[in-house]
Structure formats: structure tokens, C-alpha cells
Amino acid sequence: MTWQDAFPAPSSPRPGKGDADVLGPDVPMQVQLYRQLRAEILDGLWVGRTGFPGERDLAERYGVSLITSRRALERLAREGLVVRGRGRRATSPYVPPEPPGNGPVWFVLDSAGSPDAFRPLRVGIETAPAEACRAFGLTPGSALWQCVQSHEREGKPLLVSHHVQAPEVGARHTLEELRTQQMLQILSGRYEITAVRRSLRADNPSPLVRRHLGIAPDTPVLTAVIRVHGGPSGELLEWVRLTAHPELPLPDDALDLATGRWSQTD
Numbered sequence: 001m002t003w004q005d006a007f008p009a010p011s012s013p014r015p016g017k018g019d020a021d022v023l024g025p026d027v028p029m030q031v032q033l034y035r036q037l038r039a040e041i042l043d044g045l046w047v048g049r050t051g052f053p054g055e056r057d058l059a060e061r062y063g064v065s066l067i068t069s070r071r072a073l074e075r076l077a078r079e080g081l082v083v084r085g086r087g088r089r090a091t092s093p094y095v096p097p098e099p100p101g102n103g104p105v106w107f108v109l110d111s112a113g114s115p116d117a118f119r120p121l122r123v124g125i126e127t128a129p130a131e132a133c134r135a136f137g138l139t140p141g142s143a144l145w146q147c148v149q150s151h152e153r154e155g156k157p158l159l160v161s162h163h164v165q166a167p168e169v170g171a172r173h174t175l176e177e178l179r180t181q182q183m184l185q186i187l188s189g190r191y192e193i194t195a196v197r198r199s200l201r202a203d204n205p206s207p208l209v210r211r212h213l214g215i216a217p218d219t220p221v222l223t224a225v226i227r228v229h230g231g232p233s234g235e236l237l238e239w240v241r242l243t244a245h246p247e248l249p250l251p252d253d254a255l256d257l258a259t260g261r262w263s264q265t266d
Helices: 029-042 055-062 066-078 130-135 175-180 183-188 207-213
Strands: 083-085 088-091 117-127 143-153 156-165 193-203 221-230 235-244 253-256 261-264
Touching: 029 055, 029 066, 029 207, 055 066, 066 083, 117 175, 130 235, 156 207, 175 183, 183 193, 183 221, 183 235
Parallel strands: none
Antiparallel strands: 083 088, 117 143, 143 156, 156 235, 193 221, 221 235, 253 261
16 A cells, blocks of 8 residues: 555645544643644745635634634734735735754664654645745745654654655655655665754644644644755755654764764764
């Protein structure tokens, strides 16, 4: 079975109906819905797109009341993230800014820390995060192949990875590969990997990631953005965002005083 068979292409770039399980019972629905939409907007998923969901669309998609969806949209509008007008659909004018630059960190896979299972949560060609679009030299709002995976050990999540690749690269992966191998292993079998770089940051993950990691709202976690280069010209093969569970041990890094670069120790 291929990933195309298990995850058919969506009829629209917007997440489909039936996302009510993204919202949990511990925080008011209005707040959770606002956070979900705000995360999508800040990630650049609505750049240059029309069809931003209205009150009824959101109520149906997330299984909430019209009052709840209306208040979430009103809060986004007050913050300037959504523009609403009488008789027309809302739009989002927000374009994420360029992230601050920092030095690359070499990423080394630790086999002892490898998960037991990979569970694809979402696979397909959709609007990619703005940072990923820019990494590939594309404008925010572009569509790229993406795979969101849960990495688990003994049934417990270690991290969630969000892989972004050119469509011609991602289309070669089978669902079996995505379920049994680390993505870097898959890419290494098809391309000569020339460089793997990462940047680290503290981030507040999206509701989808929080749900699969079991993280409470507004809990900052360690996030790594990794860029994998390879092929004959060393082009970018993959942009991936890894969100680690707060209990996952941090890597032990060392600074090379000659180059000014951080790298994991043996």
C-alpha cells in the first residue's frame, strides 16, 4: 500500500471536516478554536489563499456552536490576523516574518534513542508552513509534500515530526516505509546526504501536536528545525520540524571553538 492509497488528496487545501478531536475538554472550546486557527495563520498556512472558514464552517468542522466559532473569529479579527466584512468571507492578511538567523547545528541520529514505531498522522500535498516554503526558495502559501508522524516507544509518544519535501521526492515514499523507517534512512537509500543542519527553539506547539504528545496548553517545548541536503548538487531534500515530548532527554552538544559550531558529542 502506498501513502496515496491511505491518505487520498484532500478536495481542498483546508483541513477537512471532522477535526473535533483536535479540541479537548479541559480548556474552553472558544479558546482552543482560537488557538488552532491562530497556529495555522502564524504558520503561514493561509498566505495567498481564499476560503478562510466562516462561523458555520468552523462550527461544523470542530463540532462547536456558532457562538463559539464567532467569538474565536472576533478575537482573531481584533488582533489583525483575520479581516472580516459584511457579506464577504473572512481573509487572513498575515505573512510570517523571516525567522532570526542562527548558526547551524549538526544533527546526529542516536540509534539508542530511536523509536519503536512511526505512525503517520497526515500525508499528502498541501500548503506548507511559511518557513518551509522559504527554505525551498518558494513564496509562502506554496503546496509541498508533507508527512506528520508520531514517533512512539512502548505506545508512548517521543516526538512529532512534520516533514516537508518537494512533491517529486515525497511521492516516492511508500506507506510501509513511513511506518517502519526514520525519514533520514529513507532519503539515504535514494540520495547521497551531504549535510544535515538544525536550529533549536522553544515553541508552543499547535493543538494537533499537543494532542498527540499529551502536552497541556501553553506549555513551551523544545522544537528542532532540520534541513537535509543531498543529491549531486547538495540541494535541499527536506525541511522537518521536530517537537519533542517535554520528558525526552535533551541532546548533549559541544561547541567547536575553531568553527563556532555546536555538534552532538559521542
